[in-house]
Each structure stands twice: as structure tokens, then as C-alpha cells.
Amino acid sequence: MLVVEIHVPLVATATAGYAYPWIDHVEELLFAGAEDGAYEVYDDGEELDDEYLFFVTGADEATLVAVAGTVARHPGVPDGVYARVADDEADMGTGRRVEVA
Numbered sequence: 001m002l003v004v005e006i007h008v009p010l011v012a013t014a015t016a017g018y019a020y021p022w023i024d025h026v027e028e029l030l031f032a033g034a035e036d037g038a039y040e041v042y043d044d045g046e047e048l049d050d051e052y053l054f055f056v057t058g059a060d061e062a063t064l065v066a067v068a069g070t071v072a073r074h075p076g077v078p079d080g081v082y083a084r085v086a087d088d089e090a091d092m093g094t095g096r097r098v099e100v101a
Contacts, residue, residue, distance in 0.1 A: 001088045003042055004064035005095060006054040006071050010047060011078035022076045023052055029074055030054060030067070039067055048092050061085055065098055072101035 008026070012019035023045065030041050040058035047053075054071065056064050065083050072081035079101065086095025 001057055002059075002061060002064070003055055003057045003086055003088050003090075003095075004061070004068060004098075005084040005086065005092065006056065006068040006100075007048075007051045007082050007084060007093075008054070008071070009078045009080045010050050010052050013076060013078065020052070022074075022078065025076060026054055026071055026074065029071065030056065033067065033070070034058075039063060042088070046092065053092060057088070065100060068098070069100040 014021050034041050038059060039056050042055040042057040045052055045054045056067050068083035071077060081101045083098045083100050084093065084095035085098055
């Protein structure tokens with residue numbers, strides 16, 4: 001099964017309270033977008049080294065990479081977002097890198 005990992009640099013954007021409010025905003029964005037059935041959110045987001053990863057599946061590569069681009073352009077999301085295209089058997093962070101921002 002095709003899975004696109006959306007890699008976002010783990011950058012604190014808040015000076016008080018929760019340092020990474022954009023994580024919740026991206027999760028809300030992804031789940032809202034998945035409601036129409038165009039794609040699915042695959043698993044919970046995870047921290048990997050100095051990045052936070054979100055996972056989408058259930059559509060073709062172009063659609064899933066476009067979702068990553070939407071995340072990259074979302075207000076408050078740190079610069080430097082990219083995607084990795086892999087399958088559900090691959091280790092996190094090992095898929096083919098695709099620039100989206």
C-alpha cells in the first residue's frame with residue numbers, strides 16, 4: 001500500500017504553552033480533508049529525529065503529494081516541509097524524497 005510521509009521540521013513556534021501548536025493544526029487539517037474520502041490518514045503522527053511525520057494513504061501518489069503541499073502552505077507550519085513516498089512495509093524516513101514546499 002502506498003504511503004506518503006509528510007516531514008515537518010520540529011520547530012517550536014509558540015513562546016508560551018505548547019511549543020508545537022502546528023502539530024494539532026495539521027492533524028485537524030488532515031482529518032478534515034480525509035472526510036471526503038479522497039485520501040486517508042494512516043496512523044498517528046510520530047517524531048523522528050528533528051522532524052514530525054504525518055502519514056497519508058488511500059489515493060494515488062500525485063494526490064498524496066498534493067496533500068503534503070497543502071500542509072506545507074498551511075499558516076503556522078514551519079518551512080522545510082517535504083514528503084517521502086514509500087509503502088506500508090518501509091521503515092520511516094526511507095522512501096523517495098519529494099520536495100513540496
